[in-house]
Amino acid sequence: MAGTIRKEILKVVLRETNEKEEKKKEAEAPSKLDTSNSTGGFVAVSTDIMKYTSVYPDKPELNVILADEPAPWKNLLYYFEIYVKDADFKGKIAIGFTLALFLMNIEPWWEDLIAGHESSHGVLYSGDEDTGSTFLSGDVIGAGINYSTNEFFFCKNGELVHSVPNNLSNRGLYPTIAVLSQHEEMHVNFGQKPFAFNLKDFEARERRKQQQKIEEISLSPQVTYSLIRSYLLHSGYEDTFNSFDVVPSSPITDEQTNTLNHRSTLRQLIMNGNVDGAFAKVHEWYPQIVEVGSQLCIYLLHYYGCYKFELIFKLAYEMPLEVLANAVNAFVLSTDPHMEEAKDCLHSPLERLLKQLTACKRYEGEDFLVEKEFSKRD
Amino acid sequence: MSLFLLEIRQLAEIEAMAASKKLITREEWEKKLSDVKIRKEDMNKLVMNFLVTEGYVEAAEKFRMESGTEPDIDLATITDRMAVKKAVQSGNVEDAIEKVNDLNPEILDTNPQLFFHLQQQRLIELIRNGKVEEALEFAQEELAPRGEENQSFLEELERTVALLAFEDVSNCPVGELLDISQRLKTASEVNAAILTSQSHEKDPKLPSLLKMLLCAQNQLDEKAAYPRVNDLSTATLEDPAV
Structure with missing residues (x-):
């Protein structure tokens, strides 16, 4: 024995x-929107500026574009922002995260984004219509994932405005922008520039909450x-x-x-x-x-x-x-x-x-x- | 609330796999564990930190000799701290106050709440010993003036004096003040204050690391099925439920 x-x-x-474990190459963090991973109509003016022009000028349609990489998930938080340069007077913009392959199946009408419906494919937020707080030209909109609380959170002009439980996988969630209009221009920021939202403070608060959670364990x-x-x-x-x-x-x-x-x-x-x-x-x-x-x-x-x-x-x-x-x-x-x-x-x-x-x-x-x-x- | 969630009807098989929790086998996880090197020196520091903070002075001295780990405070001060703690736990509050002042007079000078709680404990001990007149006099002269300065002190004083209104303390709504647990609570507060005055954490590191482990495992449960430790005492790995 x-x-x-x-x-x-x-x-x-x-x-x-x-036996040293094989180190798998981690996916890069998102750095730009990917016109090849979209429903069409998007034109990249530069790596951070995106214009959308509808192919059907008389009929607004839903179009969606994803980032080039999924959000890295081995962190406490992930966050990105868009600056709405031109929202178009008929326009509607939503921001959030979706699983990559949904584009294969998407139906091209805004009505298919069902409010409050549980989905295993993604979450998009387009403001609070009850208070008339939709996204307009000049707004800075942010979307993030809080991995410690398993929530998506959304910001407008530097303020936290909404959060929703994340019932999806933490992997393979792509930053996503959806538009329902004819003309839009937006500048996307994946962290290359300072955010309007104070992410550092938010992270510090979340870490304190985490510490409190630890201390509460008996x-x-x-x-x-x-x-x-x-x-x-x-x-x-x-x-x-x-x-x-x-x-x-x-x-x-x-x-x-x-x-x-x-x-x-x-x-x-x-x-x-x-x-x-x-x-x-x-x-x-x-x-x-x-x-x-x-x-x-x-x-x-x-x-x-x-x-x-x-x-x-x-x-x-x-x-x-x-x-x-x-x-x-x-x-x-x-x-x-x-x-x-x-x-x-x-x-x-x-x-x-x-x-x-x-x-x-x-x-x-x-x-x-x-x-x-x-x-x-x- | 216009919260839009994408509803897609046909789910690609590959996507379903991506969305499911990752399964980490025991073999894979043990590889990860074998990549982690914990230094003996760090474990020894954790043990010494525990012995010092919890007041195992003799064990700390022996451990210093056997492991070569130096404590981060003078071991002689542990003996003094334990003497204070013991005095409060056995109800000798005057003795405890004297010992604290011998150790460092600033502790009580800069911590009015602690001083009030020690005086409150002294009042409780007088009541416990049936010294009613002495208790009333002490409450009026020593505690009432502090109660006037601080609303929460006043409320605590009123609760304590309420003990005098009951001949049978078992019927008293504040009877728990006479429990040994109240002494332990006060002793713990004094212990923490002395440690803080010595620039030492009031709690040992190890319990918070164990809590951190429980929390980290709960968090990882959301993302993966992996071998977890459920019994901390044995640290046995249990296979993930597939």
């Missing part, structure tokens, strides 16, 4: 070293206590463990107590630079580890990426003492029958939680580091 776990430890370690003090306890036990900090563990939350077996004492001794020997003394103790206490065929030393190699056997023992003496101490600790833990999996030997629950937190944050596109948290004040 223990031998299997040690082999598993090696596999995990070697995989950590060798967490039993027992959870923190047991994580500290298991970390001290896992790392072999025996004196701290005994001092901290005044009221043990779970019994420790004799086997665990033995390895705790041994691991504490081995860690101290190594950290004091007495590697020979530590290896002698490992031979004395855990001959089964050595018999597995220098796995301990192979385990250490992943820090250096060197696989020549004759260099193994030399490396053990040259590597950082902390690394060596952690490696020896993991292998001694593998002799404990209570350790069911390799990861239990390699990483304490505390470390696994911090890895999970970092992975979640990074997946969302946030550059999260535990060490940065120490520079923050509550």
Whole structure:
């Protein structure tokens, strides 16, 4: 059993070293409206100025144009604006987000944009008709996605005017402009110029709300206590463990107590630079580890990426003492029958939680580091 | 409200896939986890921060010796802080006030709310011990003047004095003031004030990181199905429900 776990430890370690995840190229952020991705009638005057002229001058029709790329979704917010240079006196403009392929199926009449109807394809906003607040020449209109609250939000002349739940996918949402008229001119801003809406303040407010949401989560003090306890036990900090563990939350077996004492001794020997003394103790206490065929030393190699056997023992003496101490600790833990999996030997629950937190944050596109948290004040 | 949502009748198959939640397999997620390196030094700092903030002075000293992690405040001050906390928790409020002033007289000078709450706790202890006359005199001389300056103090004083109107406190609507939890609340407030005066956070970092994890997982749930941790104590990864 223990031998299997040690082999598993090696596999995990070697995989950590060798298998670097393929970095998929992230899509670029939107930078311009794409006339090829539209229902026609749009002419790009420049990368940020778009004119629309109806092909049926006597009959207003719905026409739609999308940005060249979808909104990046690994952020807290995404936002873009248009400046309505000419709204046309009969005109109606809507702004929002749609999934790319809807253009294949769109029916060309404004009536098909059904007010308040749930849709799995997009959301467009054209102002509040009840108050007569539609979009006119000279207006700056903005549309955004708040990924933390899962909402679309809309702005007019720098003010937040409306928000609506986002029931769509967060991926593949293209900034979209729709017009129902004969002539329009608009300037689009994907962040190349300052926005009329104060996005920085809005983001700061959203982050504060997020922080408040975090603080409102209730967490039993027992959870923190047991994580500290298991970390001290896992790392072999025996004196701290005994001092901290005044009221043990779970019994420790004799086997665990033995390895705790041994691991504490081995860690101290190594950290004091007495590697020979530590290896002698490992031979004395855990001959089964050595018999597995220098796995301990192979385990250490992943820090250096060197696989020549004759260099193994030399490396053990040259590597950082902390690394060596952690490696020896993991292998001694593998002799404990209570350790069911390799990861239990390699990483304490505390470390696994911090890895999970970092992975979640990074997946969302946030550059999260535990060490940065120490520079923050509550 | 003119909110226009596009209704498209025929949904392309590929679009349906784009709109669905991304599935991240255990293998893919474990690769991501293996790319994350958590430094031992940072974990040790988190542990030391917890021991120091929560007042485990002996454990903090041992941890300093064993791990080489230096605490960010003088460990001797933890002993003093714990003595203050203990005094409040056992009802010796005068002793606690004296200890706080020995530690740093500015703490109570610059924090009138804390000082009022300590005096209020002192009044509660007098009432608990049946010293009715002494309690009334103390309320009039020490607390009433502060109540005149601050409406919320006055309301709290009135609630506290209401304890005297009931012989049987179990029927008293403000009986919870005599609970041990009230002592703990005051002790916690003093503890936080001392930590703040030492330029130290009043809460340990680890619980807020754990809350951050719960929040981050909830947020990621909206976008993807992935192996998540449901039991924080064991940190076991559970496969995504497909």
